[in-house]
Amino acid sequence: MFAPPIQRLVAEFAKLPGVGQRTAQRLALHVLRGTDEDARALATAISEVKAQIRPCEVCFNLTDTPVCRICSDARRDPTVICVVEDAADVVSLERTHEFHGRYHVLGGALSPLDGVDPDDLHLPELYRRLRGGEVRELIVATNPTTSGEATALHLARELRSVAPQVRVTRLAAGLSVGADLEYTDEVTLGRALLGRREL
Amino acid sequence: MKYGEADRILHVFTPELGRRSVIARGARKPRSKLGGRLEPPSHVELELHEGRGDIATVTGATTLAALPRLRERLDAIDAAMHACDDVDRLFGDGEAHPPIFHLLVNHLRGLDQDPAAATIGRQLAFRLKLLLGAGIAPELGACARCGAAGPLTAFSGADGGLLCSGCEHSGFRIDPALPDVMRAALGSSLAEAPLPAPFVARQFDRAVTDLALHHLGAKLRGLQIDG
Numbered sequence A: 001m002f003a004p005p006i007q008r009l010v011a012e013f014a015k016l017p018g019v020g021q022r023t024a025q026r027l028a029l030h031v032l033r034g035t036d037e038d039a040r041a042l043a044t045a046i047s048e049v050k051a052q053i054r055p056c057e058v059c060f061n062l063t064d065t066p067v068c069r070i071c072s073d074a075r076r077d078p079t080v081i082c083v084v085e086d087a088a089d090v091v092s093l094e095r096t097h098e099f100h101g102r103y104h105v106l107g108g109a110l111s112p113l114d115g116v117d118p119d120d121l122h123l124p125e126l127y128r129r130l131r132g133g134e135v136r137e138l139i140v141a142t143n144p145t146t147s148g149e150a151t152a153l154h155l156a157r158e159l160r161s162v163a164p165q166v167r168v169t170r171l172a173a174g175l176s177v178g179a180d181l182e183y184t185d186e187v188t189l190g191r192a193l194l195g196r197r198e199l
Numbered sequence B: 001m002k003y004g005e006a007d008r009i010l011h012v013f014t015p016e017l018g019r020r021s022v023i024a025r026g027a028r029k030p031r032s033k034l035g036g037r038l039e040p041p042s043h044v045e046l047e048l049h050e051g052r053g054d055i056a057t058v059t060g061a062t063t064l065a066a067l068p069r070l071r072e073r074l075d076a077i078d079a080a081m082h083a084c085d086d087v088d089r090l091f092g093d094g095e096a097h098p099p100i101f102h103l104l105v106n107h108l109r110g111l112d113q114d115p116a117a118a119t120i121g122r123q124l125a126f127r128l129k130l131l132l133g134a135g136i137a138p139e140l141g142a143c144a145r146c147g148a149a150g151p152l153t154a155f156s157g158a159d160g161g162l163l164c165s166g167c168e169h170s171g172f173r174i175d176p177a178l179p180d181v182m183r184a185a186l187g188s189s190l191a192e193a194p195l196p197a198p199f200v201a202r203q204f205d206r207a208v209t210d211l212a213l214h215h216l217g218a219k220l221r222g223l224q225i226d227g
Helices: A004-014 A021-033 A036-052 A087-096 A123-131 A146-162 A186-194 B074-090 B098-113 B120-133 B178-187 B198-216
Strands: A080-084 A102-105 A137-140 A167-170 B007-014 B018-024 B043-049 B056-065 B152-156 B161-164
Touching: A004 A021, A021 A036, A080 A087, A080 A123, A087 A102, A102 A123, A123 A146, A137 A146, A146 A167, A146 B074, B007 B074, B007 B098, B018 B043, B043 B098, B056 B098, B074 B098, B074 B120, B074 B198, B098 B120, B120 B178, B120 B198, B152 B198, B178 B198
Parallel strands: A080 A102, A080 A137, A137 A167, B018 B056
Antiparallel strands: B007 B018, B043 B056, B152 B161
C-alpha cells in the first residue's frame, strides 16, 4: 500500500517494544509530515545514541563518558551502593532525590528458567567494588518480583562471605501512595504489615 | 513475560483448561489490582475474558495461596519455579489434567509451609510423580528390556526404566541405591520423599529427564545438585 521507503520505516518502528503495526504507521506518517530538520534530528539522535552511549566502567549505568556522572561526582556518598537490575531503575531512583550514594547496575535479574545465571550479571564487578573496603552499606533495589527476590537472596548469601563487613539492606515493600487497602494483594499487604514502623 | 508498556503475558495452569496463556493488562503498574496477585508462583482464582484471539484477558484475580514464606528462601523459589517450568514443558495448551494441577498445588503449598523442605529429594519425587501423571510409568521392578528380575545395573530412558547387567549397554550405569530411591520416591508423599546422596540424585535426575525426552519429547531443565 505504501511506497517501499515508508514500508521500511513502518517495519523499523514496529520493532520497538509496545509498538504495533498501526502505531508504527502513525509514527512513520508523522515523520513524513514533519520538516526535514525534524527527521534529520531524529535520525541523528538515534545514530548518536548508538555510537556514544556505553556502560560506565564502574557501575554499568549508561553514559557517554568512560565513567558516568554519578560515579565521578565527588559529592555522592561512596560508602553506600544501590544495586538495581536495569539502567532505567537508576533514573527512577534519581527522581526521588532521596538517594545520595552510588549505583551498581546488574544488567538483569537471576532467572535460571530463562537462562540468566549469576555469570550473566555484573556480580564479579560488584564484589570487586565491595572488597575495596570503602563501602559500608549495599541497598538491594531489585524488583519485588520472583526473579528480583531470588537475585536479592543470592546477593545477600554471597556477600556474607565476599564482604561480611558490608551491611546489606533491601528496599521496603508495601503499599504504594494512594493505594486502596481493599484492592491490595495479600503478599503486598502482608509485607506492609511486617514492615510497619512506629509513628 | 513483560509485554507492552505495563502488561504481562502469563502461562497459567488450571484444573479444567490445562495450560493457558493469558494477558494481564496494566499488571506492571504499581497501583494495579492484579499485579501482586499474578506474581509466580501463586495459587489464584482468575476471571478471564475470552476475546477473539488465542489469549484470554485477565479481568479479575483472587488469591487462594500467596505462598509468602516460599519467597523468602532462594532454594524454595528455585524448587517452585522448576516445578512450574516442568509442568509448562510437559503439558500442552488446553489439556485438562486435574491430578497434575493438584500435585503442583500440593508441592507449592508444601514448599511454603516449610521452605526448608525444598530438598533435592522432594524435587526429584515431584518430577517422577509428574511423569506418572503424564502417563509415563517407568519400569522399576525388573529389566525394562528383557524382564529379568535383576540385578538392575543401568537405566535407559528410551527403554523406559531400569536395565539388567545383560542389557545395560543401551543405558547408563547406575548406583545400586538408585532403584530403591526411585521406588521410594514414587511410593511416598512429597513430604516423605527420600533424600539420595548427590551422585544418586544426579542419576535420578538424568533418568527422569531422559524419560521425558524419549517419551514425551519434552526437554526438562536439569536440577542443580550440589555436592
